[in-house]
Amino acid sequence: MAENIYMEYQFIVEPVQPVSDILIAELGEVGFESFVEEETGVLAYIQKGDWHEDILEGVSILENTDFKISYEAKEIEQENWNATWEQNFQPILVNDVCMVRAPFHEKKEIEYDIIIEPKMSFGTGHHETTHMMLQHILHLDLEGKTVLDMGCGTGVLAILASKRGAKKIDAIDIDNWCYLNSLENVERNGIHNISVLEGDASLLDGNKYDIIIANINRNILLKDIPKYKHSLSEGGVLLVSGFYRKDLPLISEKCHELGLRIEKNIEKNNWVAAKYVF
Template sequence: MNYIELQLHVSPDYTDILTAELAELGFESFVETDEGVNAYIIDADFDEQTIQELVAKYTSQTAIAYEVSSLEKRNWNAEWERDYEPIEVADSVRVRASFHQTDARFRYDIIINPKMSFGTGHHETTAMMLEQQLSLDFTGKTVLDVGSGTGILAILAAKMGARAVLAFDIEEWAVENARENADLNDCPQITVFQGTINDINSPNAVLNWVPAVFDTVLANINRNVLLAEIPTYTDLLKENGYLLVSGFYEHDAPDIQQKAIEAGLIPVKGMATREWTSLVFQKSDSGVATQVAVASTLFATTT
């Protein structure tokens, strides 16, 4: 069968929500690009009218354009296996698919079969989050992974010794994928549910074990969600706990940092790669709150 490739040119802040919208329309797989996201659907299932309606829905919120092209019949699994190369992070983490062989040189071996979810480590924001995690001690800790996608961040936390990891995503297919990847990596301490940050403290049988607060919160999302939810993440952190965030550009970092400081967090470390940024914050206690006033540039640019 032939496939249609839809190339969406849109701000990174909207790639996740548009991916979710396209999944509802029957698109089967997605690839993030520098311009936005490419989506793929069986030719017979494609309806350009629905795409025009989707674009019109968001035109007032962001600049958005699209291109459609027809792809010849091809073996998608074979091409995915050919193109998906293992990712290596800081000489300590190797992210691979299940068909790749292990490499004993790396301390943490993570198997990710992404299906339709993002988070294979190929995107700069995911790789930076993994590298930031390596600087923390997860032994015996509790962790919250916000918008978990493939579950890759939760899996590294578990492999680094976390005793309990709670991960969630708004998309059912992402939740299923994260659960499958947790099983592939033998991480029974990971619990994944479908929902939002507002469900953390809501009555839910799945979440009965959740502590009132977490040692670490991981959030690789986008600028708008982070600005709205950082105060909530802070409330869910233990004193001296850590918040790791990414999913935004360098020019958005000052806004993210200011929101975190206002919420009572202290900037600890920053990292930037190809204009993308990741930041680490620590929840302050009364004795160190004054350090916030002298927080300065935190970016250590990487390649």
């Protein structure tokens, strides 16, 4: 089936950092949905149906003569992606209390054990933004709270919120593969209070949440933050990530216009995860 066919781009970059991070961010903006970081660069994946021959024209870093970037592209079947992922995916540990691992990894005695099989979805915890959002969630009081995980990817953030005591959680992603993958991972972790939905911020109409989590990208955040604010209960918390340090003033300005004040932000390798309160 065509939906199981992806285009794989192998990028060789010099220097690897920070070029790989910038490249991933720009590829995400033109439709690439999953990435594997390698010692020499990045593997990037996009569904064949979303791909076109000029897909890289909007990726400005490829034209930057200060960096050396080369690439090759090929079609890849879903099964081949799974093999690539299993070869590269190692468990991660967050704040010594939360482990994100694959089904084939040995279970450890730890407070929050999360099993994720991402397939083509974003959100294993390896990327800085996911890791920082997990850190934020570990420091929140979620007992009895209602939570929204917007752009849920694998569902890993929603799953941790449930394990931290959230009462009811909606996990939303516009990508069908992420929607299906989140359903699988929620079931895999034995969670029963997460509703996984396929769609965008229009699904928020009429809903209220104590905590809203959005790990997406700068442009979508700037567009949708007003909708998040409208769906946030008074005294609620908005966690956002998926952007660089240089973009924080833009995000904060938009939040400030809507009556949200920044309380804390975490930075890692130039990426930011910020906490705003209403």
